[in-house]
Amino acid sequence: MATSLPYLALRTFVEVGQHGSIKAAAQALSVTSGAVSQQIRLLEDRVGMALFTRERSGLRLTEAGAGVHPALLEAFERIQETLLSLEQIKARQTLTVSTVATFAASWLVPRLGRFNLRYPHIEVRVEATSNVADLRRDRVDVALRHGLGVYPNLQVTRLMAPVLVPVASPALVAASSAIAQPQDCLDYPLLHDSERADWSLWLTAHGVAKDPRAERGSAFEDDFLLIRAAEAGQGLALVPVEYAREEIAAGRLVQVLDKPWPARFAYYVVTRADAMQRDEVKAFVEWVMEEAQGTLRSCFANSPAIPASSQV
Template sequence: MASSLPLLALRAFVEVGRLGSIKAAASALNVTSGAVSQQIRLLEDRVGVTLFTRERQGLRLAEAGASVYPSLLLAFEQIEKAAQTLGEIKVRQTLTVSTVATFAASWLVPRLGRFTQRYPNIEVRIEATSTTVDMHRGRVDVALRHGLGIYPGLNIMRLMAPVLIPVACPGLVTESAELKEPRDCLNYPLLHDSDRADWPLWLAAHNVAKDQRAERGTAFEDDFLLIRAAEAGQGLALVPLEYAQTEIAAGRLVQVLNKPWPARFAYYVVTKQDAMQRPEVKAFVDWVMEEAQNTLP
């Protein structure tokens, strides 16, 4: 029998029981007093018992009504809470951002709290990978990529160009060491990125003659590993300033020469052509461009 009881009548019963008045319950439910009275009569007829006793001050729960009122009140509170959750889900938006692990750890993630404070209804999922993602078929909404900016068929915005600086652990280069000019770096083991191009280009940019030593040394696929190797005293590393700031501030690395040099590659914001029409994508792109602008010296 319980499964056949009308939901509207049960709701009317709960409101009358809570407020003790047909009129007050009708106001809470945004219906007429006659409609509430009709639902109460319908429910009493269906269950075959009296649920309320009529008094001068209003209605009071009868024994049968009082026995089920707490459970029904809790049930409708849970329904209301669930409905509210559904409403929040409707306005909550999820954004998937892909970038390389080093950039995520050193630059993006430390700043991400400012985005969530500004846009609490946008949930950001960070995917840290060096693998090229298919923006056309995959689930990635925004990619922050390090390269030459050649991404056919996609919307591209230049985010920032890293400045490379030579760093080492404090114990590798002492005050008495002969490291005063860029050419002096060739007297130390050099740590490279995966294509071994940065050191030769950096040295050439500072008028150092071509030298085979510039291409020798251990190479690392990820800048994070490159920085860890430098911290361990394995050689000099040429890394983006943004990546090494924390280690320099903590004294784990030192900048061995004040010879910054722009990297060949820049960071780009990459999206599908029509992605900026989505409010959550536009909000993130505008924010990350703003953060990059504030990063510039």
């Protein structure tokens, strides 16, 4: 039968061997000198031999004690290093964030470095999925979701409405009639998201009468697919300006009119009701709200005010 190791006695032995003094070892261990003497006697009784020679100047390791002291000292140093590693792991907090791939790639991930600089002890794990996460089952701390904000039994905070701009490939607009006002977009094939609502809302918001041509055209489930179709010259697309910024800068797309407008749906921060009690969740939510406000200020710095009726 295995017997338990006399951990305290071995630890005391190491300290006395290092300091050569009962009193100094007691101070290092924050115990009394009597307690140190007792542990040394217990260990010597356990191994059946003397480990120290008592001298007027203190204690000196015997040949047996000197033979095992270096290995025990190294072992306790490694134990101390292991405990320190565990403390560091405990101090490092992990946060799992779930959102759709387009939002993660075009908006969240490019900004995430600023969060890491502000909170280096919080490790963020981003899950890009189009599925609505079950926060408890999937162990998700924060979900950034695109919709109408209806998420029962969860805490929901409106983040921002994507700012839509009309874009097209340079070749398409160069080969056709000029686009000088929103009405002119109806002379082109229109590309839609899966809801097929944004073009009608955008045209109405800019004073264009209801027109059946606003409903025609191909529809795409993902904004990246919508952008790729526009790049291929298949028609005009209304896309979030953040998603198309790189393509516009590279000349693969052009913004055909300076008429930004909020999408019908908005992005929401979704958490469990008790999640905000955790410091790392609270820090991330406050940071992402701050970033969203910066995005909105940038997008609408030179655009007309948004009437309340257009907000989600």
